[in-house]
Amino acid sequence: MKNKYQFAQEIIREAGHFIKSKMDHYIHVEEKTQFDDLVTNLDKETQELLISKIKNCYPEDNVFAEEDDIRHPINQGNVWVLDPIDGTVNFIVQGDHFAIMIAYFEAGVGKFGLIYDVMRNLLYCGGGEFPVCVNGRPLPEYEEKPFNRSLLGTNACMYADNYHGIRDLAKQTLGVRVYGGAGISMAQVMAGQLLGYFSHIQPWDYAAAYIMGKKLGYTLLTLDGHPVDFNSRQTIMFIPQAKLTEIKKYIK
Amino acid sequence: MKNKYQFAQEIIREAGHFIKSKMDHYIHVEEKTQFDDLVTNLDKETQELLISKIKNCYPEDNVFAEEDDIRHPINQGNVWVLDPIDGTVNFIVQGDHFAIMIAYFEAGVGKFGLIYDVMRNLLYCGGGEFPVCVNGRPLPEYEEKPFNRSLLGTNACMYADNYHGIRDLAKQTLGVRVYGGAGISMAQVMAGQLLGYFSHIQPWDYAAAYIMGKKLGYTLLTLDGHPVDFNSRQTIMFIPQAKLTEIKKYIK
Structure with a gap:
């Protein structure tokens, strides 16, 4: 599991570099269901990049992802849940305040999760057997606050x-x-x-x-x-x- | 004016360092008018720091500031408008998403302004005879967007x-x-x-x-x-x- 967790951290950072290298060039925006439900070529390309890396290393594993209706049920086998750009409207309008997310499940049990705030270069990851960290620094458990x-x-x-x-x-x-x-x-x-x-x-x-x-x-x-x-x-x-x-x- | 503008950039960054060096230690929170109108010792200390630097260099200049009811009218003489911590609630709860702000007026005419996002280390400044920049990079004028x-x-x-x-x-x-x-x-x-x-x-x-x-x-x-x-x-x-x-x- 440790190797898989390491691998996830590598590909999410790589996907972040990919987005940053492309975002100042042409971004093609499409409407999905209505005028404020948007997707870009980079949502799709980033998802393809993540899936190709996962399938290359773990060909038996399955994917549940935002774009293109890829919906393997979470509770069947090994499943990678992918959101290539979360906060697509922020990405389009602000070029900031968006994240890449990955979650990994085995037979419905969550093994680890990752949220990568690309522009601030903050990687939140952990869960399952791993402590939750931000850029390697452990986050404390919830502390009571009124x-x-x-x-x-x-x-x-x-x-x-x-x-x-x-x-x-x-x-x-x-x-x-x-x-x-x-x-x-x-x-x-x-x-x-x-x-x-x-x-x-x-x-x-x-x-x-x-x-x-x-x-x-x-x-x-x-x-x-x-x-x-x-x-x-x-x-x-x-x-x-x-x-x-x-x-x-x-x-x- | 150029010296004064340079001076403002120096003291706002210095005030940012001051806040960062103190914020992980004890912050004392007081309610002003109601439970969600808050001020901290660091709002006050940062304002004092800014005022003492201004008064030291420009003893004839006046101040209009958030804390302690310092309210020299903007249109009379040289006036520094100070907000030592803008977004005090964010500062207290999040330790992030706050800014220091300075504006400088002569006889009611705005000469320059500064907004320093402390935790992202982004200094927006300019106006009057100076181009508006973020960390030295000029910002473009408003471009039409629907x-x-x-x-x-x-x-x-x-x-x-x-x-x-x-x-x-x-x-x-x-x-x-x-x-x-x-x-x-x-x-x-x-x-x-x-x-x-x-x-x-x-x-x-x-x-x-x-x-x-x-x-x-x-x-x-x-x-x-x-x-x-x-x-x-x-x-x-x-x-x-x-x-x-x-x-x-x-x-x-």
């Missing part, structure tokens, strides 16, 4: 609509932050910079944080308190396990 | 309440970002990463961006379209001058 010394990461519309009580919860805290990327937001939860993250996201958006967060005392649940399904887009919260009861007073 | 390829920076509550139509405007764009600091948000406007910034802020929060933005084609107005008063807390927008008419269709 709501009134905390910030929440959220999806902007869910906050504005007080969806499931998110705004009610936010009012107990110092406020919300909206970064526009699940990867960089969930990394900030694990770094203690956000109390939790609330959004409407897909398995490739949460798989890495799910594995890493478990090791640090965080849990990933749907807003009505169920385990995520690793299959469809769901409204989720990524929060400290120790805060679940307190958070449930507001999130109904 | 709403549907843009992001807005906003105050979270103003967005959620559709205050003056902010949410209506946001719906024309790819979405909002909430960073919790005027300095880092307005720097992102000038870097082309956000189309505009909408918030409820004080003169020390906007003075630097006002001077720098003017040079790059941005304007700072109240939400009802008037010039800011450099005196009180106001709801403002910092937007491309060229987009004003289009934005006014939504911001009433």
Whole structure:
């Protein structure tokens, strides 16, 4: 497993170099389902790069990835979950604030996860048998903090609509932050910079944080308190396990 | 003026070093007007450091600063406008995403502004007779971009309440970002990463961006379209001058 974990760190950094080397040249943007659901040639090319490296080294392994509907079920065999560019809108508009994510499962059990904030060159990785680190420095487990010394990461519309009580919860805290990327937001939860993250996201958006967060005392649940399904887009919260009861007073 | 501009760059970087050297030790947090209006010993000490350096070099100059009610009128003589830590909540909770800001006026005319994103070590400065640069690299003037390829920076509550139509405007764009600091948000406007910034802020929060933005084609107005008063807390927008008419269709 250690070799595989090492390999994952190598390919995610390589994918980061690939994106950085290409992003100042022409980026071709396409709309997927609507005007704000975008994909670029670099999302696709980066995913292809990651898959070709994985298939080259581990030809028996399977892939569940954002682009091109590659959907091997998470609980069958060895599965790599890939999000080549998380925060594609930030990538297109800002050239910043996006991440590459990889999660690795064997028979449905998360073995390790990686979130790479490309422009800040911060690699968050670990989970399973590995400590969770950022650029090699171990992150501490969740430490108790009251709501009134905390910030929440959220999806902007869910906050504005007080969806499931998110705004009610936010009012107990110092406020919300909206970064526009699940990867960089969930990394900030694990770094203690956000109390939790609330959004409407897909398995490739949460798989890495799910594995890493478990090791640090965080849990990933749907807003009505169920385990995520690793299959469809769901409204989720990524929060400290120790805060679940307190958070449930507001999130109904 | 060139010497003074050079001097401002030196003291803002020095203040950044000062904060970085102290922030991992004890930070004492006090509430100002309510539980989420916070100040720390480092806000105050950093302001004192800046003022003592200014008064040492330019004893005749005046100061308008966030802490301790130092409020020399902007339009009388030489005035340094100081925000020692902009984004104090981010500073306290995240240890990141805050800025130091300096603006310099002579008889009410902005001569230069500086926004220093301390943890990313990015110094945005210029305006007046100086080109606006980030770490010495000139920023281009505003380049036309349609709403549907843009992001807005906003105050979270103003967005959620559709205050003056902010949410209506946001719906024309790819979405909002909430960073919790005027300095880092307005720097992102000038870097082309956000189309505009909408918030409820004080003169020390906007003075630097006002001077720098003017040079790059941005304007700072109240939400009802008037010039800011450099005196009180106001709801403002910092937007491309060229987009004003289009934005006014939504911001009433």
